[in-house]
Amino acid sequence: MRTRLAIRIHSFLERRFPERRVFLKSDTDTRFIRLRSETQLIAVAGITLFVAWSIVATAIVLMDSIGSGNFRELAKRDQQTYRARLNAISDERDARAEEALAAQERFNAALAQISVMQSELLASETRRRELETGIEVIQTTLRDTMTQRDGAKKALAQLKQDTEGGASPQAAMASAEAQMDLLADVLADTATERDRILADAQGALQQRDELELELQLMNERNSQIFRQLEEAVAVSVTPLDKMFRSAGMPPDRILEQVRRGYNGQGGPLEPLAMSTRGEEPSPEALRANAILAKLDQLNLYRLAAQQAPFATPVNLGRVRQTSGFGYRRDPKTGGRRLHKGSDFAGSTGTDIFATADGVVTHAGWQSGYGKMVTIRHAFGIETRYAHNSKLRVTKGQRVSRGDHIADMGNTGRSTGTHLHYEVRVNGQPVNPMIYIKAARNVF
Structure with a gap:
């Protein structure tokens, strides 16, 4: 078959x-x-x-090839969208800063107007006291005049008795005419002085009413300015407070630590003292002091934000995140291992920036990490930048947020060109994206 x-x-x-x-x-x-x-x-x-x-x-x-071309176009579009978003956020931040400056200028103008009104009120009080003193003088003059009048009445009665007793009528009449002329002159002067003081008193009362009306309008304008200032400060402080809480940093403890270590020019904002007599502060002074306290808190938040790693170590429009924080399969050994940071892949030589103010404690080769930069920040925070091709800083150098500290590379225990970025708090590694995500829509 x-x-x-x-x-x-x-x-x-x-x-x-x-x-x-x-x-x-x-x-x-x-x-x-x-x-x-x-x-x-x-x-x-x-x-x-x-x-x-x-x-x-x-x-x-x-x-x-066609797919990679489409991917590049998509990446370019995403990059343009991201840049537009960053520009919009930057414009919004600048607008908020301008609003805060304008509100502060309005606040200063309101304080100046309040000072002028206080001077006018003090002048009005002085004038009122002068009027009271003048009225007391008039009353004293009137009492003296009434006493003289009573004396004249007694003199007339005595003259009448003398006339009835046989005194010379011519002498009595001469004495009576002299006394009456004296009394008439005194009464005329007193009446003139009284009319003048009454006119001054009416003018002072009218001026007082005008000042009270102007003071009421000023209080309303000041109240509106205070409301605008309070709203502007609240809008500025709330995102920062949320940012620190999202990053697991208690704002009260952070601000107290910044306040203790503050050595900048000007110092913290001092509360206003409207009175030197030891009196209770006015409601305007209380509101002004509350706004100053918020501005001081905003200033402390700004200082604290500079010292915490809220910025990104690379320009996200030119790189991509390839690995996050947590346990993963080790690309070298294949075993399960804790990845203590975040990886950002890009081209060789990509700029790497410091994410917060601090001092460089290491700049050199370290086993596994390759060429690495370590920066010590405030609040017990330390950041690490590993696998670089070139280092731009030296040990002991003080850096600011956004300074160019290294170039991206592939040194050490690495499978490709990328940045390994770590954040450690009191020596323990934490997820760096906690800080980066907390600062989104803030900076």
Whole structure:
């Protein structure tokens, strides 16, 4: 049965691929190579497979090239979108800063107006006291005049008695006329002084009413300014407070630590003292002091934000995050191992920046990390930047947030060009993205 099947197959192949011979002739001999049907079939099949493989490989390469081009276009669009978002956030931050400056200027103008109003009120109080003193003088003069009047009445009564007793009528009349003239002059002067003081008093009362109305309008304007200032300060402080809480940094403890270590110019904002008499502060003074306390808190938040790693170590528009914090499969050994930071892949030489103010405690080679920079910050925080190709700082150097400290590379225990970024708090590694995500939409 097998022989018949083999014969049929061989006959079929003979019809399709007849046996061929290739002659090889030399000077002394002639030889030939026989190409059987099966050999020709194998050769044709091999060539067919090779051609098919070439076509498929070419198609795959073309598709990959087209796909990579689309990916680059998508990456460019994402980069442009991210840059636009960063520009919008920066513009919003600048607008908030301008609003805060404008509110502070309005606050200073309100304080100046309050000072002018206080001076006017003090002048009005002095004028009122002067008027009270003048009224007391008038009352004293009136009492003296009434006493003189009573004396004149007694003199007239005595004159009448003298006249009835036989005194000279001419002498009595002369004495009475002199006394009446004196009394009339005194009464006229008193009436004139009284009218003048009454006019001054009415003018002072009218001026007081105008000052009270102006003071009421000023209080309303000041209240509106205070509300705007309170809203502006609250809008500025709330995101910072949320940022620190999201990063697991208690704001009260952080601000107290910054306040103790503050050595900048000007110092913390001092509360206003509106009175030097030891009196209770006015409601305006209390509100102003509350705003100053918030501004002081905002200033302390700004100082604290500079000293904590809320910034990104690389320009996210030019790199991509390839690995996060946590346990993962080790690319070298294949075992499960804690990855103590975040990896950002990019091209060799990509700029790496300090994420907060601090002091460089290590700048050199370290086993496994390659060329590494270590920076010590406030609050017991330390950041590490590993696998660099070039270091831009030295040990002991003080750096600020955003300073260029190294270039991205592939040194040490690394499988490709990338930055290994670590954040350690009191020596223990924590997820760096906690700080970076907490600061989004803030800086």
